[in-house]
Every structure is written in structure tokens, then in C-alpha cells.
Amino acid sequence: MYQFDLSIESRIIVGISAMVLLFTGFLISFITSQRKKIQHHKELELLHEQQQQLLVEQNNQLEQRVKDRTAELRQQKEALQVSLADLKTTQMQLIQKEKLASLGELTAGIAHEIQNPLNFVKNFSEISVELIEELKQEVREGNDVNTLELAETLSQNLEKIGSHSNRASRIVKGMLEHSRLSSGERRPTDLNALLDEYMRLAYHGLRAKDKEFNCELVTSLDPQLVKLTIIPQDIGRVLLNLLNNAFYAVREKKKYANSTYKPTVTASTNQIGNKVEIRILDNGIGIPDSIKAKIFQPFFTTKPTGEGTGLGLSLSYDIITKSHNGGLEMETKAGEFTGFVITLPIS
Structure with missing residues (x-):
């Protein structure tokens, strides 16, 4: 009986020990799991931080880069504004240089043209002085008929002097208008008179530089x-530029053409x-096909260095197309002719 009881007790102790061990293992496992979770959580928090x-x-780096780039762009903008201002100033200087260059070409022609009316004024003035002396004599002698005739002649002379x-x-007024910057003032203008005026001025201007140059004007x-x-x-200015180019073209062709060329x-x-x-048409050297597309580009010129700014046709194109809503076209054949056609709307 005692052995049996001892056996049961042993079994109970073993069972309890097993349960304790099992619980202990479970508890250790649970604690370990919780520690891992806590550690993992800490790691996640650290990673998040x-x-x-x-x-x-x-973000700070990006903000700084944005600030730096903004400052850089501001500096570039300021530099660009300065460059644009300098460019505009340079452009105005070049335009003025082109105008002064064309004015220089006009000077000789103007001198020739203004000399003619001055000669007439001088001659008719001298004749009128003689007529006045004759008139005085006829008045003293009482010759009414002769007096009236002399008075009529004198009146005609004075009209011619005035004309x-x-x-x-x-x-002179045309020269002054050409030399100064455009006022932008529009007024009714006789294009026939304007074209005829500038044609003769351009021709005589070239003749003043080259006495042997002759050209038929039609x-x-x-x-x-x-x-x-x-x-x-x-x-x-447009007409003067186109006419100067025309006279230049025929003069260049004359240098190598045969004696029949006119x-x-x-x-x-x-x-x-x-x-x-x-x-405006000339029978000069013409323009090769290879450069036709460039002819209205700023600073492009076929003339030797020092003989052209390359702005004449570019400015002419802008004046006609932008300022006057017209058109400027070119017709040409190398070695034969060049023609420019200006169209202006009737407002």
C-alpha cells in the first residue's frame, strides 16, 4: 500500500514538474517574442526617425537648391536685361550709322542738285538787276510800252527766282529729313516726285565719286x-537704298562687260x-541663287568690306512690311538683272 501511494505521488510530482517546465518554456517563449516585437518596434521607430x-x-537641400537656382536665374535675368539694353543701344547706333552712310552718299548728289537752282537764282538775279536799270531809264524817258514790257519780264524773272x-x-529739307531719326509722322506724299527726286540724287551722288560712270535713267x-x-x-531711305544698289550693280558689271553693254x-x-x-530694275550683275534667301538678313552684304553695312535691305524690308504694311520682293538672275518690287496699300 505504501509503494502504491508513493508511485502516485511521484507521478503527480512528475506531472507538476512537467507542467511547470512547459509553462516556463511557454513563458520564456512569450517573453522572447515580446522582446523581439519591442526590439522590432524600436527598430521601426528608429528607421522612421x-x-x-x-x-x-x-527638403532643406532642395530648398537651398531652389534658392540658389532662383538667385542664379535672377542674376541671369539682370544680365540678360543689361545685354538686351546694350543690344538695343548697339542696334540704334548701327541704324544711325546706316542712315549716316546713306546721307554721305546723298551729299554729292544734293550738292549737284542744289547747285542748279542756285545757278538759276544767280543768273536771273543778275539779269533782273540789269532790267531794273533799263526800267529806270525807260521811266525817265516816258516810254510806257517798254516800261510795261520790262516790268513783265522782271516779274517773270522774280517768279523763276522764287521757283x-x-x-x-x-x-535741303529732304536732306535734313533723311539725316534725322524718323518722327513717325505720316502725311500725304507724291510718290512720283519722291522717286524722281531720289533717283537723280542717288545717280549724281555716284557720279561725284566716279566721274567716268554713266547710266541711262528710265x-x-x-x-x-x-x-x-x-x-x-x-x-x-528705302528708295535711296534700292537705287544705290542698282547703280552699284550696273557699275560693277560695266567693269567686265563688253563695249555694247549699256x-x-x-x-x-x-x-x-x-x-x-x-x-526699281537694273541690268547689272544680278544675284546668284545661292544667296537669294539671305538678301534681307541683317548684316548680310555682297559688297566688299567697308562699302556696305549689310543693314540697308534689312531696314528697308522692315520699313515697308512692318511700318507701312506693304511688301518688298526681289526678282533677279545672276549676270543679267535685279528688280525690287515695293507694294504699298492705299489707305
Whole structure:
């Protein structure tokens, strides 16, 4: 009986020990698991903090880069504004240089043109002085018929003096208008008179530099042409530039052409519907196909260095197309001819 009881007790102790061991193992496992979770949680928190710190640093770096780039762009903008201002100043200086260059070409022609009316004024003044002396004599002698005839002749002479004085005044006025910057003032203008004026001035200007140069001038001006409301000094610059180019082209061709070549520059006006067409044609050297597309580009020129700024045709194109809503086209064949066609709307 005692052995049996001992056996049962042993079994109970063993069972309890096993349960204790099992619980202990479970508890150890649970604690270990919780520690791992706590450790994992701490690691996640640390990782989160590191990520937050990294984001803050990256955000600060990005903000600094934005600030630096903004400052850089501001500096570039300021530099660009300065460059644009310098470019505009340079452009105005070049435009003025082109105008002064064309004015220089006009000077000789103006001197020739203004000398003619001045000669008439001088001659008629001298004749009038003699007529006055004759008139005094006839009055003293009481010859009424002769007195009236002399008075009529004197009156005619004074009219001619006035006419030629006005002619000289118009030439000087045109020169002054050409030399100064355009005022932008538009006024009704006789294009026939303007074209004829600049054609003779351009021709005599070239003749003053080259006494041996001769060219046939042909004009075909529409007598029914209406007056156009334009900026006359600007259109005058265009005409002068195109005519100078025409005379230059025929003079260059004359250097190598045979004796039968006859330099000719033709200028014409024509009213077509609601537009006026001006044509300037020369039988000079022409323009090769390879450079036709460049002819209206700023600073492009076929003339030797020092003989052209390369701005003439570019400025002419802008004056016609932008300032006057017209058109400027070129027709040419290398070695044979060049023609420019200006179209201006009738407002």
C-alpha cells in the first residue's frame, strides 16, 4: 500500500514538474517574442526617425537648391536685361550709322542738285538787276510800252527766282529729313516726285565719286497715282537704298562687260486696285541663287568690306512690311538683272 501511494505521488510530482517546465518554456517563449516585437518596434521607430531626418535634410537641400537656382536665374535675368539694353543701344547706333552712310552718299548728289537752282537764282538775279536799270531809264524817258514790257519780264524773272529758291529749299529739307531719326509722322506724299527726286540724287551722288560712270535713267511714272499717307523720310531711305544698289550693280558689271553693254536703271510706279506698286530694275550683275534667301538678313552684304553695312535691305524690308504694311520682293538672275518690287496699300 505504501509503494502504491508513493508511485502516485511521484507521478503527480512528475506531472507538476512537467507542467511547470512547459509553462516556463511557454513563458520564456512569450517573453522572447515580446522582446523581439519591442526590439522590432524600436527598430521601426528608429528607421522612421532616420527617414524623417533624411526627408528634412533632403527638403532643406532642395530648398537651398531652389534658392540658389532662383538667385542664379535672377542674376541671369539682370544680365540678360543689361545685354538686351546694350543690344538695343548697339542696334540704334548701327541704324544711325546706316542712315549716316546713306546721307554721305546723298551729299554729292544734293550738292549737284542744289547747285542748279542756285545757278538759276544767280543768273536771273543778275539779269533782273540789269532790267531794273533799263526800267529806270525807260521811266525817265516816258516810254510806257517798254516800261510795261520790262516790268513783265522782271516779274517773270522774280517768279523763276522764287521757283528755283523753293526747289533748293525742298532739297535741303529732304536732306535734313533723311539725316534725322524718323518722327513717325505720316502725311500725304507724291510718290512720283519722291522717286524722281531720289533717283537723280542717288545717280549724281555716284557720279561725284566716279566721274567716268554713266547710266541711262528710265522712269515710267503713273500720272494718275494717288498721294499715299506714308512716312516720307522712311520711304525715301528705302528708295535711296534700292537705287544705290542698282547703280552699284550696273557699275560693277560695266567693269567686265563688253563695249555694247549699256548700264540702265529703270524706276516705275503703277496703281493696281487698292495698292501702289514701285519697281526699281537694273541690268547689272544680278544675284546668284545661292544667296537669294539671305538678301534681307541683317548684316548680310555682297559688297566688299567697308562699302556696305549689310543693314540697308534689312531696314528697308522692315520699313515697308512692318511700318507701312506693304511688301518688298526681289526678282533677279545672276549676270543679267535685279528688280525690287515695293507694294504699298492705299489707305
